[in-house]
Amino acid sequence: MAEESLVRLAERYRRFATDEARGVSPHYERLARDIAASADVLRFLIDLPPPRRQPNLLLGAATLIAGRPPDIKSLTRMVARRAEELRATMLARTTQTNDPARCAVLLPLLAALPQPLALIEVGASAGLCLLPDRYGYDWGHARLAPPSPDAPVFGCAVTGPAPLPTALPRIVWRAGLDLNPLDVASDEDTAWLSALIWPEQEDRRRNLRAALAVARRDPPRVVRGDLLRDLETLMAEAPAEATLVVFHTAVLAYVSTAEARLHFVDTVRQSRAVWISNEVPSVFHDIAIRAPAAPSGRFLLAVDGVPKAWTGPHGQSLEWFPGREGPP
Template identity: 50%
Template sequence: MAADDRNRIANGYRRFAEVEAAETSPLYARLALAVADDPDVLAFLGGLPAGKRQPNLLFAAARFLHGTPDGIDDLRRAVLDDGDRLRSTMQARATQTNEAARCAALLPLLAAIAGPLALIEVGASAGLCLYPDRYSYDYDGVRVGAQSPVHLRCTTTGGLPVPSRLPEVVARTGIDLNPLDPADEDTRDWLRALIWPGPAAEDRLARLEAATAIAAREPARMLTGHLLVRLPEAVASAPPGATVVVFHTAVLPYVPGAERAAFTEMVRDLPVRWVAQEGTGALPDVEALAPGEARGRFLLSLDGRPVAWTAPHGGRIDWFAGTMA
């Protein structure tokens, strides 16, 4: 592996440790820093395609096969002693983290859009964010919706317009290169492995179990394929009279730059409302309009207009004061 490639991988793991995992998963932060200085693990990563080297995929695959590593020695053993299975797992699977708690950020926008709504989620994974009307919410003590097994608490700043009702959803469609079946136990095992160990892990695991149960009882329509190919079809098949909402959370970093640009151009031209919740750099034109810094946060936007910073795995919304949904 060339030195430039090795340094690029190492720097990516250091950034993951410092920006993404430092607070939410101290174990993953320590592991990522150790990987950045480990020539054997870096060599293993260098033998994988560029899109398969990210920390959360490596750590999830190791957990899926061997349980949560206690430290770099456990991870090194997985790489050196079981490298073939680890490699094949990383190549066959993807970081399709499906966090229902992100619906707490989506809800204020969805509830403000005239319905009924036909939801289309790009990069849907198991589709757990397609059920915002099946969950209940608590925004700083203000409850929204009848009590659900998936109850989402959210801290807010900036005068968030807390909705008074849940939206009416008449259609749920997901688009993914590899849709996951929430009723399948192997799928659930993989989704569990994707949850970062840390102070929020217990709550996230319980929420995952409850959300997959809801999705399994009421399956969404899932389209397998590329977003540029399947999105027009999904929009065209929406029920007559419904407002079509295309949304995505933490998806665009996995879409190559040229395809990402083509997608944003497409979604702007379609007769839809567009809700995005993405990390730094995913939508630079939208991010340029946002106040403050994005470090460790997602940007929530409606039709290309930024409205809030949000916590990547849910639980906090910093609304831009004066912004109306």
Template identity: 50%
Template sequence: MTTADRYAGFAVREARGVSPVYERLSLAVSRDEEILGLLDTLPEAKRQPNLLFGVVRLLGGPVEEPDAFHDHVVEHWAAIAAEIRVRATQTNEAGRCALLLPLLAHLPQPLALLEVGTSGGLCLYPDRYSYRYGEHTIGGGEPVLDCELAGREPPVGIPHVVWRGGLDLNPLDVTDPADVAWLDALIWPEHAHRRARLRAAAAIAAADPPLLVRGDLVDDLPALAAQAPADATLVVFHTSVLYQVAAARRHTFTEVVRGLPGHWIASEAPDVLRYEGLPEPPDASFHNVLALDGTPLAWTKGHGQAMTWFA
């Protein structure tokens, strides 16, 4: 896939109907030979739209108008490229807990949660948030996470979590304003509700910090899992993480996680974790597949805004 194809595909499959600003900008970049040439000087993994747009926003650049974006990127490319090289997309969307809740609420309680690719750890607090599936509300805390749910009844309770651990190559600290600024920059421009959600979820994590470990998802996962209390059900989970991992390393990770006690929840793109016999997704927009212990269960939207069960 060329860089132009990547940006055109992002506009159509991920941004359309979700972020008009990023749809317009991605299409413009896909036709901008000068910016495409600059992007192609970066390692392939560093050319993704969310990373470029997030870094430009972090550094105070414009993303609303393609012409202004082009001029800014060309003029400030040295600083932008340097920042891209040391960063990764670490979108820490608490809304994804709404995708996890139907599974977490029905596993043997209490739970020990271990998130791979945890970023700042905001998805380690599914028991502290509230949820709204249509007219059905669960919990009484803030923020309230809205999710369109089709194909099954909403969960009826909140899980009991007794341990929280996260593993990341570069874990973020939600008490550090610079780290929170990066998380904010990764939120798409129009999504004020997600920005407010980030602040509320970060306050919860800062008040009761999880155990966040800097490490590799293969080499360091068993040691962290061994720290979970033996009298709790271990749940290793990840959402929209493995696309940043080489295919061979993904395969090794799945072998390691299957060998751990407890359960494994994944929400990843179907070309990242492949399953046989998947039904057609509910529409042409981008979807992940929610799976428990390797069994696919539902199509999910990337920020936790919708899920469609087929199992």
């Protein structure tokens, strides 16, 4: 039985290498293949609870402890010599990547809504996507200058008739909700966010550093709670005179059943909030079937359940659907 589990775990790492790392991170592709062939690392992993055996969690935790593992030899050495530290990190942390550049794909929708806005982000991590009005944007044929000179400017390649804004949205209230909020002022939390970024993704690391510097001047409020239970309480705090927006990016895949996801959708749809979703298409099948054919590896951007665009998973691209350029 244990041998069978090891075989399945090795297969999971091989799939990660092929389906996720290939073409994005040659380093992680190679390392994941080598992990799949390493009895020592697989045995270390099999002693963890199944949800804690994830490739991103192992690679992030190893990076946090000793810097990016250059090769399987160094990872095997860590498993032999620092197993307890690695195990404790993998039990204490979860994959909570916070990609502020995703604001570049949300902005056309946010700016087109009646202003001012009250924003709630569910699954906010450190809350960096709650600050879309504090960054600059470069969509190629349109730009918005950042409101402060040190703020990041997120580049995003646009195709299709995206309604690109000419002004930043006016946000008068904002709050995040997360099972485990990360603190932009904590060195441990921000080191974890950085460790989660894959080796070759220098742009994402630069964006993260710059967004954290902006966020530290006036940190976003992120409340500890579950989007399935605690959203209504947070919505009740939002000022009535602002357009309330509930949004999420790269979150609903963590909610394991379709039934629970629909419960969340019902809660938002029965409120006064505008609902913006930017997720892998498999999360909301009934929205995805109304979108044009999916290029691989994209998120689906939708407003109130109406598909609007395919987006790059880190906010790096926006492919607006023809005929969907009207107001949200």
